Amino acid sequence: MIKKEVCRVVSQQEIAESIYELTLQGDLTSEMGDPGQFVHLKVADGIDPLLRRPISISSINKEKHQFTMIYRKEGRGTSLLSDKKSGEDVDVLGPLGNGFPVGKAIEGDTALLVGGGIGVPPLYELSRQLVEKGVNVVHILGFQTKDVVFYDKEFSELGDTFVATVDGTYGYKGFVTDVISSYGIDFDILYSCGPTPMLKALEKSFPDKKVYLSLEERMGCGIGACFACVCHTGDDPNGYSYKKVCTDGPVFAAGEVVL
Amino acid sequence: MNKLQVELPGLSLKNPIMPASGCFGFGKEYSQFYDLSELGAIMIKATTVEPRFGNPTPRVAETEAGMLNAIGLQNPGLEKVMAEELPWLSQYNVPIIANVAGSKEEDYIEVAREISKAPNVHALELNISCPNVKTGGIAFGTIPDVAKSLTRKVKEVSEVPVYVKLSPNVTNIIDIAKAVEEGGADGLTMINTLLGMKLDLKTAKPILANRTGGLSGPAIKPVAIRMIHDVSQHVSIPIIGMGGIQSAEDVIEFFYAGASAVAVGTANFVDPYICPTIIKELPDLLSKLGYDHISECTGRSWGKHEKLAYYRA
Numbered sequence: 110m111i112k113k114e115v116c117r118v119v120s121q122q123e124i125a126e127s128i129y130e131l132t133l134q135g136d137l138t139s140e141m142g143d144p145g146q147f148v149h150l151k152v153a154d155g156i157d158p159l160l161r162r163p164i165s166i167s168s169i170n171k172e173k174h175q176f177t178m179i180y181r182k183e184g185r186g187t188s189l190l191s192d193k194k195s196g197e198d199v200d201v202l203g204p205l206g207n208g209f210p211v212g213k214a215i216e217g218d219t220a221l222l223v224g225g226g227i228g229v230p231p232l233y234e235l236s237r238q239l240v241e242k243g244v245n246v247v248h249i250l251g252f253q254t255k256d257v258v259f260y261d262k263e264f265s266e267l268g269d270t271f272v273a274t275v276d277g278t279y280g281y282k283g284f285v286t287d288v289i290s291s292y293g294i295d296f297d298i299l300y301s302c303g304p305t306p307m308l309k310a311l312e313k314s315f316p317d318k319k320v321y322l323s324l325e326e327r328m329g330c331g332i333g334a335c336f337a338c339v340c341h342t343g344d345d346p347n348g349y350s351y352k353k354v355c356t357d358g359p360v361f362a363a364g365e366v367v368l
Numbered sequence: 369m370n371k372l373q374v375e376l377p378g379l380s381l382k383n384p385i386m387p388a389s390g391c392f393g394f395g396k397e398y399s400q401f402y403d404l405s406e407l408g409a410i411m412i413k414a415t416t417v418e419p420r421f422g423n424p425t426p427r428v429a430e431t432e433a434g435m436l437n438a439i440g441l442q443n444p445g446l447e448k449v450m451a452e453e454l455p456w457l458s459q460y461n462v463p464i465i466a467n468v469a470g471s472k473e474e475d476y477i478e479v480a481r482e483i484s485k486a487p488n489v490h491a492l493e494l495n496i497s498c499p500n501v502k503t504g505g506i507a508f509g510t511i512p513d514v515a516k517s518l519t520r521k522v523k524e525v526s527e528v529p530v531y532v533k534l535s536p537n538v539t540n541i542i543d544i545a546k547a548v549e550e551g552g553a554d555g556l557t558m559i560n561t562l563l564g565m566k567l568d569l570k571t572a573k574p575i576l577a578n579r580t581g582g583l584s585g586p587a588i589k590p591v592a593i594r595m596i597h598d599v600s601q602h603v604s605i606p607i608i609g610m611g612g613i614q615s616a617e618d619v620i621e622f623f624y625a626g627a628s629a630v631a632v633g634t635a636n637f638v639d640p641y642i643c644p645t646i647i648k649e650l651p652d653l654l655s656k657l658g659y660d661h662i663s664e665c666t667g668r669s670w671g672k673h674e675k676l677a678y679y680r681a
Contacts (some may be wrong), residue, residue: 111400113640151638156586156614158434160637203638327426327575329437330637332400334393336413336442339426341421349421351442356397 111332112137116201118193119175125259128227129191130167132177133199134342141169141176144234145208145302145323145360148178149331151200152189161202162186163328164356165302167230168237179230179259205331206359209235209321216243221296223311224287225251230321233260235300236267243310247271247296249288251303255279286310305368312363314351320363341367371651371661372408376556376606377521378491378529381408381629383647384662385619388610388633389467389493389533390439394453395460401640404460406647407478411557411631412453414469414495417478419445422563425576429566430483434585434612436564438500438578441469446479446657449610454486463490469498473518476508481525482611491528494553497535499582508533509560512547512569522596523594530552531608536591536597537563545599557631558599559592585634593625600626600667614642616649620657623665638670 116135124130133346149161164308168177178208182191193199200364214220218353220239222232227251236246244267252258255278264270272280285307301311312320329335333356342350343364350359352366372383386409388546394412395404404410422442429436443449448465459462464484470476482493496509496518508518514531524531532548536540536559545556561582566575574580592611600607609627612617614635622630634643654662 113401120597159433159585159634160430160435268397290503328427329428330391330397330640332397332640334397335391335437335637336393336422336426336439337437339422339425339427339442349419349445351421351444 110140111205112140113201117197117365118195118197119196119198121191121193123191124179126256127182128179128257128259129182130177130179131190131193132175133201134173134175135200135201136174137203138169138171141166141204143173143208143211143233144238145168145203146206147359148201149205150190151188151202153343155234157278158185158189160329161171161189161331163205163331165323166204166234168234179227184256186292193216199252202331206355207357209360210236210336211238211242213245213321214242214298215322215339216240216246217344218297219245219247220245221249221289221294221299223249223289223299223301223303225285225307225309226253226257228303228323229260231302233263237266241269247294249273249285249294251285251307252277252279266298286314289314295317309368310368313364321360322363322368323360324358324366324368326352328355369660371654372647374663376608376628379409379465379629381399383408383650384629385643385647386411386608386629386631387467387636387643388631389495390437391633391636394449397417398640400638402644404457405462405464406644408629409463409465409490410457410494411465411467412457413443413661414498415443415446415449415465415479415483416426416441416469417446417475419563421477426575426577427581429575429581431566432587434583434587436566436581436583437561437676438576440500440578441498449484450482454488458488462520462626464488465491465493465496467533468522469495471501473521476518477521477525480522480530484525484527489528489672491554492522492526492530493557494522494530494532495575497533497537499535499561499563500578505536507670508539509544510538512650516547516551517542519548519553523552528645531555531557534558535560536588536595541595542598542602545603549603549605553605555606555608556603557589557597557610559595559611562591563587571647586611586614588612589618593621596622596625596667597626601670614638616646616653618651619646619650620653620665624667624669625663626667626669628663628666642681
């Protein structure tokens, strides 16, 4: 169920250049399910900025009723969000959307988790839930440069982790797709989140595998009423069939929608 | 006493608050948050003859105290709206105002004829003001004679009263308003969105794939208030006012300008509970301001209330 709740900031810290890790406390945590859902945040009272910001959930702690997000400080909304300190409030609408299907991986499977930049955060909770059910996880995390790398240590604790930077200042030089082909990583199921060109490349590279992709799109309401975030379906790419990233997604099976 | 009950052509409203077309889908999403029967009415998403996919994304961009949208009238088409969306809504005790859109006159007429037969459709909202489609929409709403002619033809086939939704993207909105009144409109809804654009600092290009979009939200309220203040002094038919409403105070301001009911659009995205919240807050606000009934506020900015006491239920 979707709830609207004023949640309390437990902690916030900058973990890489302009990358913030924010933990909130709220009862709506108990509504969270598959990793990869998001919340729609009102970062300030009043009309500046007006709209909510959709931010992915990167980890869930149901016992403590806490959840964590990792986001990039970029525009007005995320800048205000990054100023919030422990004890302050954030108005949260969520959890929203359908996350990565953890149920599609079975014990003993190898799951490949591929993240690009600020697409990496939702993969963290996914990895934890997969490991908990006995799935082997391999992570390939791609970033622009060393200054914006985050959570490589946290992912390493869950499974083999390869980090790539576009400029080669940390880890392997190149894109995540270069890493996969160089190292011939074998897997049963692939989950990914990141820039659209990366998702397209993965969709094209593994047509015979179980692949799940998390999309993003500019949103209005976040709950499926306004039709801002639609995409064409894979089986009707030029017709009027559609899926909404906020409610049918943000996670789709490869080929389900047109990227 | 229900201080909020109002009677408009076709519409017996328990309160004058309704979600605006395009901001509420066909009700399913917001029904998760509250009982839709609490609303005065629901203005459903525009319906066209054929299903429409709408514009490429990005379709929305935030602006200062507002947002741009270029959805492009995406909707499942007349058949599906009649077969599924409207029947689903009939479980709620709330009159539906069906927004009718099209590219050609024949399209508007066909939708109006059919959709006005649905038992829970109590009025039509003739969409001659959508700025986000290449043909139809705003093209019909910028020339008085064209608007009058279309209104007349829709009135001929509709089984329920017809409200015409006016565009602010015109030189003189009073001319359009008078023309559609002459065409037989039972009421007006105004304003639709203002044509706007936002450019990306990195690419220099428009953020919206459609390049332009409609501006909504608090930023447009002064424009809506001015236009309603002007139009209401030149027509005798009631006005459902909209444009940036976010609070009970805003509602009263729209009534003072000349509205007899109001619609809330963009504010739903910010607070899904905004409509029932405003409905709950209005009676106390009316008491505080010294009014026994909300209809006393209509047109107070220029003296209309003395003439329009009959809108009070």
